[in-house]
Amino acid sequence: MFHHQIEPRFSDTDGLGHIGNTAYPTWFEHARMPIFRIFHPSLELASWPLIVARVAIDYRAQCHWGLPVDIQTGIGRIGNSSFQAIQTAQQNGVEVARSEAVLIHFDYASEQSLPIPDHIRQQLEPHIVEAGSN
Amino acid sequence: MFHHQIEPRFSDTDGLGHIGNTAYPTWFEHARMPIFRIFHPSLELASWPLIVARVAIDYRAQCHWGLPVDIQTGIGRIGNSSFQAIQTAQQNGVEVARSEAVLIHFDYASEQSLPIPDHIRQQLEPHIVEAGSN
Amino acid sequence: MFHHQIEPRFSDTDGLGHIGNTAYPTWFEHARMPIFRIFHPSLELASWPLIVARVAIDYRAQCHWGLPVDIQTGIGRIGNSSFQAIQTAQQNGVEVARSEAVLIHFDYASEQSLPIPDHIRQQLEPHIVEAGSN
Amino acid sequence: MFHHQIEPRFSDTDGLGHIGNTAYPTWFEHARMPIFRIFHPSLELASWPLIVARVAIDYRAQCHWGLPVDIQTGIGRIGNSSFQAIQTAQQNGVEVARSEAVLIHFDYASEQSLPIPDHIRQQLEPHIVEAGSN
Numbered sequence: 001m002f003h004h005q006i007e008p009r010f011s012d013t014d015g016l017g018h019i020g021n022t023a024y025p026t027w028f029e030h031a032r033m034p035i036f037r038i039f040h041p042s043l044e045l046a047s048w049p050l051i052v053a054r055v056a057i058d059y060r061a062q063c064h065w066g067l068p069v070d071i072q073t074g075i076g077r078i079g080n081s082s083f084q085a086i087q088t089a090q091q092n093g094v095e096v097a098r099s100e101a102v103l104i105h106f107d108y109a110s111e112q113s114l115p116i117p118d119h120i121r122q123q124l125e126p127h128i129v130e131a132g133s134n
Numbered sequence: 135m136f137h138h139q140i141e142p143r144f145s146d147t148d149g150l151g152h153i154g155n156t157a158y159p160t161w162f163e164h165a166r167m168p169i170f171r172i173f174h175p176s177l178e179l180a181s182w183p184l185i186v187a188r189v190a191i192d193y194r195a196q197c198h199w200g201l202p203v204d205i206q207t208g209i210g211r212i213g214n215s216s217f218q219a220i221q222t223a224q225q226n227g228v229e230v231a232r233s234e235a236v237l238i239h240f241d242y243a244s245e246q247s248l249p250i251p252d253h254i255r256q257q258l259e260p261h262i263v264e265a266g267s268n
Numbered sequence: 269m270f271h272h273q274i275e276p277r278f279s280d281t282d283g284l285g286h287i288g289n290t291a292y293p294t295w296f297e298h299a300r301m302p303i304f305r306i307f308h309p310s311l312e313l314a315s316w317p318l319i320v321a322r323v324a325i326d327y328r329a330q331c332h333w334g335l336p337v338d339i340q341t342g343i344g345r346i347g348n349s350s351f352q353a354i355q356t357a358q359q360n361g362v363e364v365a366r367s368e369a370v371l372i373h374f375d376y377a378s379e380q381s382l383p384i385p386d387h388i389r390q391q392l393e394p395h396i397v398e399a400g401s402n
Numbered sequence: 403m404f405h406h407q408i409e410p411r412f413s414d415t416d417g418l419g420h421i422g423n424t425a426y427p428t429w430f431e432h433a434r435m436p437i438f439r440i441f442h443p444s445l446e447l448a449s450w451p452l453i454v455a456r457v458a459i460d461y462r463a464q465c466h467w468g469l470p471v472d473i474q475t476g477i478g479r480i481g482n483s484s485f486q487a488i489q490t491a492q493q494n495g496v497e498v499a500r501s502e503a504v505l506i507h508f509d510y511a512s513e514q515s516l517p518i519p520d521h522i523r524q525q526l527e528p529h530i531v532e533a534g535s536n
Binding site: 156 | 413415416
């Protein structure tokens with residue numbers, strides 16, 4: 001699994017005094033960076049090859065500003081043109097959220113999905129974790 | 135169903151030239167305002183009675199800045215202390231996303247879920263739509 | 269002056285129970301839409317002709333979620349290739365913030381500023397307000 | 403001066419393919435953490451002692467996703483109850499933005515400014531930089 005540590009920003013808090021539920025998707029997305037580098041080493045936005053099809057987040061515990069958050073990222077099912085990113089977020093040893101995202105290998109010019117090439121599939125496979133039931 | 139029109143902000147766009155996937159949760163949350171008013175007419179944050187347990191969003195089509203987005207909000211399953219908010223977003227007549235959120239009636243002081251009182255249940259029930267399969 | 273009403277989103281609040289200072293720039297930007305339409309009626313991002321050079325915001329009073337915010341937008345100094353947008357935000361009759369932004373007519377391909385054409389200047393001039401001292 | 407390295411998030415980009423102007427205030431705020439710790443070592447939001455009075459940001463160069471951003475933070479003028487935070491952001495050796503913020507020592511219960519105590523003033527003074535002309 002890939003590991004990334006996030007520093008919550010003050011702007012990630014909401015009026016309830018904790019991290020807002022809408023901040024987590026920005027964290028999980030940021031922690032998918034190693035996957036982005038596999039698909040698109042240059043990270044050039046003008047030729048970006050992925051689109052998000054689904055994001056499901058389970059909130060398990062309140063998360064607070066002032067302490068780092070550790071995100072683990074693994075790969076779930078890999079289909080013809082799509083794959084799952086399965087992620088957990090922990091703060092201070094407590095799991096605060098889980099995320100399952102589905103991303104599609106995508107050509108923005110033609111707005112068509114693309115098969116995942118074998119050389120990319122081979123780089124994803126070592127990171128497969130047991131797929132969630134999301 | 136409840137209806138709310140959202141104006142995408144420039145800051146909702148991302149580097150791919152469309153609305154970023156992380157902006158939609160802020161829209162769907164805002165469109166749940168009529169549900170918030172049922173649970174908590176004062177909208178006072180200091181005594182806020184709800185917490186988000188899960189949000190799942192399916193992205194169906196790219197959405198763009200410069201045109202309004204229409205959000206329809208209905209109620210799905212109502213449990214003892216939790217309920218589903220089922221929402222769709224349309225832009226220019228095209229469904230761009232669907233959301234299923236689970237919210238819990240919650241006491242922040244004791245960090246315990248609370249039963250949904252009958253008078254609230256009665257106000258939610260007229261808005262029940264066929265539950266999604268999310 | 270141009271007028272635009274903003275609905276604060278729940279995600280605009282911060283952990284202090286009010287609207288976060290970092291939300292206002294997204295509101296003021298959104299309320300500059302009539303200026304964007306003067307420079308670029310299509311609103312096409314691929315040929316966007318403006319870049320932000322400076323934003324200064326004075327926070328005058330706390331602003332809260334649950335009530336709309338009225339933004340007035342005028343034009344300040346117009347230079348050869350830049351101009352000021354001068355804006356105020358009111359909630360419930362109270363001025364909560366003022367903003368002065370400097371935007372530059374800009375060609376992203378060459379990364380050069382461009383003179384403001386006369387036909388655009390003529391559309392800006394009726395909206396000139398007394399320039400701030402920001 | 404205090405130094406902090408920011409990792410731009412994908413959600414910090416905007417539809418122009420660069421970092422959006424509205425993302426920088428969230429970065430500069432986050433980089434003021436060492437100042438927050440001086441005023442309020444516990445970082446507890448319920449007893450937070452600062453409020454933002456003004457933020458002015460000059461955008462000097464476009465900033466892009468995929469590379470870290472280095473923020474330097476110094477102290478400008480210190481008044482009776484307010485002080486300036488003066489900050490620069492660099493990416494890849496290029497200054498992309500400067501920020502001058504004014505923060506007030508503040509009691510949220512009474513909504514009154516408070517004098518800056520001597521023991522805090524003494525901790526701020528070693529970080530004074532030549533004040534900007536913002």
